[in-house]
Every structure is written in structure tokens, then in C-alpha cells.
Amino acid sequence: MKLCSACLLGLECRYDAKSNLEKSSEQLLQEFRNGNIIPVCPEQLGGLPTPRIPQEIQGMSGENVLDGKCKVMNKNGEDVTGQFIKGAYEVLKIAQFLEIKEYIGVQKSPSCGCGKTYDGTFTKTLIDGDGVTVALLKRNGISVKLI
Numbered sequence: 279m280k281l282c283s284a285c286l287l288g289l290e291c292r293y294d295a296k297s298n299l300e301k302s303s304e305q306l307l308q309e310f311r312n313g314n315i316i317p318v319c320p321e322q323l324g325g326l327p328t329p330r331i332p333q334e335i336q337g338m339s340g341e342n343v344l345d346g347k348c349k350v351m352n353k354n355g356e357d358v359t360g361q362f363i364k365g366a367y368e369v370l371k372i373a374q375f376l377e378i379k380e381y382i383g384v385q386k387s388p389s390c391g392c393g394k395t396y397d398g399t400f401t402k403t404l405i406d407g408d409g410v411t412v413a414l415l416k417r418n419g420i421s422v423k424l425i
Contacts, residue, residue, distance in 0.1 A: 281382070283390040286382065323364070331356070333362075335397075339407025362411075382424075383411075
């Protein structure tokens with residue numbers, strides 16, 4: 279059993295109410311059809327609506343958000359850090375309850391981002407680092423695979 283960013287499985291839960299189905303693979307979709315993958319959207323689990331205003335981690339990574347060193351802000355200047363942390367912990371609870379050891383994510387997302395996220399300037403500038411949920415899962419021994 280694995281957890282996966284819900285947008286990769288065709289759920290329209292991204293900030294713009296679209297999915298990332300085009301980034302998925304037939305193998306991943308078949309695993310989902312077979313009941314081996316549970317879709318999660320940390321931002322929705324944290325209480326954010328869909329669609330929602332774009333959000334970015336401000337100049338750092340999800341690890342820094344978890345450590346209280348930076349925030350996640352939306353494009354209107356509103357602090358959404360609490361919702362991102364709440365969503366990350368909800369995903370972790372699901373993983374721990376079901377003893378899941380793998381999460382499949384995407385790049386660029388401030389929650390599900392794996393390896394690269396935007397820098398917080400809303401200029402599409404990428405920096406190295408993970409999103410909030412991916413950082414929390416890694417801290418708790420859950421492997422993260424990038425699709």
C-alpha cells in the first residue's frame with residue numbers, strides 16, 4: 279500500500295482545480311485501480327479550498343517550515359502555514375495508521391513537492407527542497423518517490 283498525491287490520480291485538487299494526471303503513468307493508475315494506492319491532498323486535508331490562491335514557501339523549504347524558520351504564504355500575502363502543517367500531519371496519521379512506508383509526489387508543490395519547490399516570489403523560480411508534507415514524511419521514515 280502507498281500514498282500518492284491525489285492530483286496524480288486525476289483528482290482535480292490542485293490550487294487551480296486541475297489535476298496532474300498527464301504526469302502520471304499507466305502503472306501508477308493500475309496500482310490505484312487495484313486498490314494499492316490511497317490518494318491524499320494535504321492542502322485540502324489542512325482545510326484549504328479548491329480552487330485556492332497560489333501558495334509558496336517563502337525562500338526556504340518544507341523542513342524550515344516545520345522548524346518554524348519560515349512560512350507558507352499565498353499570493354495575496356496571507357499566511358497559510360497552519361493549514362500546510364495540519365495537512366502534512368493528517369497525511370502522516372494516515373500513513374502511520376495503515377503502516378504505509380511510501381509516498382508518491384510531484385515537484386514544485388509547497389506541500390507535495392519533492393526535490394524542487396518555488397522560492398516564494400511567485401515568479402516561477404525553483405529552488406532545491408521539499409514541500410511541507412514530503413519533509414514531514416521523510417522525517418518519519420517514509421520514503422518519497424517522485425513521479
